[in-house]
Structures are given as structure tokens and as C-alpha cells.
Amino acid sequence: MKKTIFVFSSLIIALLVLFQLSKYSYVSGDISLEIIIAIIAIVFFVIGVYINKKTLRKEKLSSPINSKNIEQLGISKREYEVLVQISNGLSNKEIAEKLFVSESTIKTHVSNLLLKLDAKRRTQAIQKAKDLHILAI
Amino acid sequence: MKKTIFVFSSLIIALLVLFQLSKYSYVSGDISLEIIIAIIAIVFFVIGVYINKKTLRKEKLSSPINSKNIEQLGISKREYEVLVQISNGLSNKEIAEKLFVSESTIKTHVSNLLLKLDAKRRTQAIQKAKDLHILAI
DNA sequence: TTGGTTTTGGTACTTTAGTATGACTCCCAA
DNA sequence: TTGGGAGTCATACTAAAGTACCAAAACCAA
Known part of the structure; x- marks a missing residue:
């Protein structure tokens, strides 16, 4: 201003x-x-x-995040948090510690994310998420 | 605007x-x-x-890739090719097939990359590489 | 031609990642 | 008040990923 x-x-x-x-x-x-x-x-x-x-x-x-795509893919709030941490390069264990839950929970979230993003690996999930503009590029 | x-x-x-x-x-x-x-x-x-x-x-x-940083980190040409494929979400096996070498070779390259990029995981390597502008963002 | 780097490949191993399945709690809308 | 989604967690498993160490071609500059 x-x-x-x-x-x-x-x-x-x-x-x-x-x-x-x-x-x-x-x-x-x-x-x-x-x-x-x-x-x-x-x-x-x-x-x-x-x-x-x-x-x-x-x-x-200012990252133009497309929240519509997040909804359409059925990605929940918590899952999205996990997705962000994945793209930051954290391991499941580290994400678990950061979000104060067990590693099992993170694994569940990651599995669901991979299904919803149609990805085989977390690296692929990062790519797809960025293509869909649901992650800051 | x-x-x-x-x-x-x-x-x-x-x-x-x-x-x-x-x-x-x-x-x-x-x-x-x-x-x-x-x-x-x-x-x-x-x-x-x-x-x-x-x-x-x-x-x-024209992607503004900082080739100086690549040199300074001591990342070789082949290693860089592998890095690009990692950021595209490919597995070691897929990269091996794409570059016509064995998976062992890719594992060696990946290990060297992680050392040079000071990363623990490939996802972290992607992040660091993008921060250093040696990968298209 | 020699010496250093790159690229390649292997074995053997540990660690993460990811899948499948089931179960429990919480909350919210019908 | 009840069914369903969201979030949580666990076990048991398979599949990748990553480490350590070694070694042999290939290449390239001195």
C-alpha cells in the first residue's frame, strides 16, 4: 500500500x-x-x-491454487495437509510427527491420496498435483 | 494489470x-x-x-535453469538426467528402462544425487533442486 | 599413454513406502 | 437417532528405495 x-x-x-x-x-x-x-x-x-x-x-x-480440483478429486482437508508435506520432501514418519498422529495414519492418507490422484508413487503424486494446480508450483 | x-x-x-x-x-x-x-x-x-x-x-x-548450480554441486550429465526423471515421478525401474541401463545403475546415480543435494529422500531432492533452480519449477 | 572422472553394473543389506484389511471414534446431516 | 464420511490406528505383508562396497569399462584431458 x-x-x-x-x-x-x-x-x-x-x-x-x-x-x-x-x-x-x-x-x-x-x-x-x-x-x-x-x-x-x-x-x-x-x-x-x-x-x-x-x-x-x-x-x-501468489500461488494460484485451484481448490475446485481438490474438491472434485474428493481430497479431504487432512489428506491435503499430508499432500503438502509430501511435496515438501518429508517422510511418512516426519509427517506423522509434524501432524501429531501415528505413521499408520499417514500411510492411510497417502494411500488414499495416491488413489485419488491416480498415482503409483508419491513423486508422481507431486507431479500430478502440480499439474492440477492444487499445489503451489 | x-x-x-x-x-x-x-x-x-x-x-x-x-x-x-x-x-x-x-x-x-x-x-x-x-x-x-x-x-x-x-x-x-x-x-x-x-x-x-x-x-x-x-x-x-525457456526454463531459467541455473546451470552454474549444477556444476558447483558436481552433478554430472547422467545424474542430472536421472534427477529430471525423478522429478517427473518415475520409479528407479522406469528410469532404468527409459535410459537403457540397469536399475543398479540408477540406484547408484540416485544415491550420488542425494549426497550432492544433501537430501534424504528423492522427494526432498526434488524440492532442493527446484529451490536451486536446477529443475524447471 | 597415464590418471582421474564418469558411467556402468553387481551383491547384500536396511529402511521407507505402499497395500490390504479391519476396527474404533467423532461429527454431521437426513 | 442413525447412517456415512472423516480421521484415527494397528497388523501383516509386498514392493520400492536407499546404503555400502566393490569393480570394470569408457572417456577425456594432460
Whole structure:
């Protein structure tokens, strides 16, 4: 939010300065109009590139998880938690400790996940889950 | 992104109107000049956004794999091939068939990979490899 | 040609992963 | 209030995965 305000403020100030310059040149005739326009064009071009790069970076960071696919596959809340931990590279034992349940429980969840994702292995499950956008890429 | 462009355009137009209003009280200056400048600004801003989006799309398609990290970790060409197949969710047996070697060979490669990537499991290796940008994310 | 790395492969072993099955509790909607 | 899904856990098993150690080609640069 602060950044946005800063960017907008800078933009407005830049615009102001440019207007003043153009006005000045119009009166005194020192600087040619074409140069002013060229500068304005370049400045706004650069601003466009900059803004675009910023917003794209944000889009990349925010993972677009498709919760519809999770539902459609019938993956429960707990199963999804396990799936996330699998994709983080944890073993069944480690997941069990992290979620405060037994390893047997995790094995059950994993088996169900493999069925629902139509995968033979956990590595394949990771791949399929990412293809379905139900895991952050 | 569309929103950003719209907001900026509106802002610039609003600014222009304000300038015109304030100007009317002082000098009966050139109205069309400022409008032209504003249009140029908007147009070049949009062009900047558009150009940037195009170039970024190209960068995205060519996976930004950091080959330096591969070298620094001492991962050989063959090992890297195996790593790619692991991340695709294949089993050792399947990788062996795909690369026309025995499963023993793949196991050796995998063990070496786990050592070099400082991972305990293949799933963890996938994670670490992606963090190091040596695998397409 | 020599020496080091890569790639390959094997055996023997331990550890995880995954399957199948059954059972118990909890909760929620019909 | 009852049936069903979700979550839990256990046992017993099979299948992969991974480790350790060794060794022989193949390749490549000095």
C-alpha cells in the first residue's frame, strides 16, 4: 500500500515537472517541443515496463491454487495437509510427527491420496498435483 | 494489470482536467498541447507494459535453469538426467528402462544425487533442486 | 599413454513406502 | 437417532528405495 502511494506520487510529480517544462519551453522557446515529447514518451515507457514487472512478480509469488480440483478429486482437508508435506520432501514418519498422529495414519492418507490422484508413487503424486494446480508450483 | 492501466489512465486524465481548470483562470494557454502530451504519455505507458509482457513471456517459456548450480554441486550429465526423471515421478525401474541401463545403475546415480543435494529422500531432492533452480519449477 | 572422472553394473543389506484389511471414534446431516 | 464420511490406528505383508562396497569399462584431458 505504501509502495503504491509512493509510485503514484512519483508519477504525478513527474507529470507535473514535465508539464512545467513544456510550459516553460513554450514561453521561452529554449527547449524544443519535440524533445519534451520524446522525454515524456521515454519516461512513461519506462514506467510502464517497471509497473508491469512489479505486478507480474507478485502474480508469480501468489500461488494460484485451484481448490475446485481438490474438491472434485474428493481430497479431504487432512489428506491435503499430508499432500503438502509430501511435496515438501518429508517422510511418512516426519509427517506423522509434524501432524501429531501415528505413521499408520499417514500411510492411510497417502494411500488414499495416491488413489485419488491416480498415482503409483508419491513423486508422481507431486507431479500430478502440480499439474492440477492444487499445489503451489 | 488491466486495472492498473485503467487507474493510471484515469488519473492522468483527471490531472489534465485539473490543469486545464486551473489554467483557465490564469492564461488562456494551449489546451490541445497538453492533451497531446497526456495521450502520448498514456500510449507509451501502455506500449511499455505490452513490450515487457511479451519479453517476459519468452523468458518464461525457456526454463531459467541455473546451470552454474549444477556444476558447483558436481552433478554430472547422467545424474542430472536421472534427477529430471525423478522429478517427473518415475520409479528407479522406469528410469532404468527409459535410459537403457540397469536399475543398479540408477540406484547408484540416485544415491550420488542425494549426497550432492544433501537430501534424504528423492522427494526432498526434488524440492532442493527446484529451490536451486536446477529443475524447471 | 597415464590418471582421474564418469558411467556402468553387481551383491547384500536396511529402511521407507505402499497395500490390504479391519476396527474404533467423532461429527454431521437426513 | 442413525447412517456415512472423516480421521484415527494397528497388523501383516509386498514392493520400492536407499546404503555400502566393490569393480570394470569408457572417456577425456594432460
